[in-house]
Amino acid sequence: MSKSIVVTGASRGLGECLCLRLLADGNKVVAISRSRSPVMDEMVALEKYAGRLILLRRDLSDPRVASSVLHEVEEMQPCDSLVNVAGIAHPGLTAALSIPAVIEMANVNLIAPIMLSRVAGMYMMRRRSGCIINVSSIAATSALDGLTVYGSTKAGLEQFSRGLARELGPRGVRVNCVAPGFLSTAMSASLGEKDRSRIRRRTPLNAEIRVDDVCENIEYLLSDAAKTITGQVIKIDGGFSL
Numbered sequence: 001m002s003k004s005i006v007v008t009g010a011s012r013g014l015g016e017c018l019c020l021r022l023l024a025d026g027n028k029v030v031a032i033s034r035s036r037s038p039v040m041d042e043m044v045a046l047e048k049y050a051g052r053l054i055l056l057r058r059d060l061s062d063p064r065v066a067s068s069v070l071h072e073v074e075e076m077q078p079c080d081s082l083v084n085v086a087g088i089a090h091p092g093l094t095a096a097l098s099i100p101a102v103i104e105m106a107n108v109n110l111i112a113p114i115m116l117s118r119v120a121g122m123y124m125m126r127r128r129s130g131c132i133i134n135v136s137s138i139a140a141t142s143a144l145d146g147l148t149v150y151g152s153t154k155a156g157l158e159q160f161s162r163g164l165a166r167e168l169g170p171r172g173v174r175v176n177c178v179a180p181g182f183l184s185t186a187m188s189a190s191l192g193e194k195d196r197s198r199i200r201r202r203t204p205l206n207a208e209i210r211v212d213d214v215c216e217n218i219e220y221l222l223s224d225a226a227k228t229i230t231g232q233v234i235k236i237d238g239g240f241s242l
Helices: 013-024 038-044 063-076 099-127 148-171 193-202 211-222
Strands: 004-008 028-033 053-057 081-084 130-135 173-180 233-236
Touching (some): 004 013, 063 099, 081 099, 081 211, 211 233
Parallel strands (some): 028 053
């Protein structure tokens, strides 16, 4: 049965890939992003996706926007599931990071998912069903050079997900996290071949994680096959964090 799924960070990388896969499976998708996506713009113009794809350009670094956009979505169609993909990393030593960089990471990576989940959770509790998935990172539990603040925001996101799962579970709403390893996306584009080789050597499966690998796990958690799974963090890192 098709579902109505909200995906943030839909203009590139993991978010864009997930939207395309969910649409291919027959779902309705509300794609939220700060910037435009040529791919998603083309999709929304196709007749076969008429009524099944809605694009919203919103800046989730503003907590007020993050708090209000799900009310806007609910006026168009009920939200069965929410996937918080949007994230931003400003690598660097903590002492060298600018205040705006720290605030932006906190707002996008932690505050926005909290605000979105807060509103989505209220509607889902009324319907006594729903699913929220937050995209974390192995940086949440592994101390990685230059990612201290980024990792801290993701660690907060994981703890929020566990607490929210306990709050919403009695009303039939599930909350989980996926924590990808190093993906070949725009966020990791600054990594050179030397760094990539080092990552592969440290990874037992000796392979980089593909965006599709993460999407497959998210799709599973969204499905009825995962109806008894909540409050979990699933690492998709080839064993990097062992």
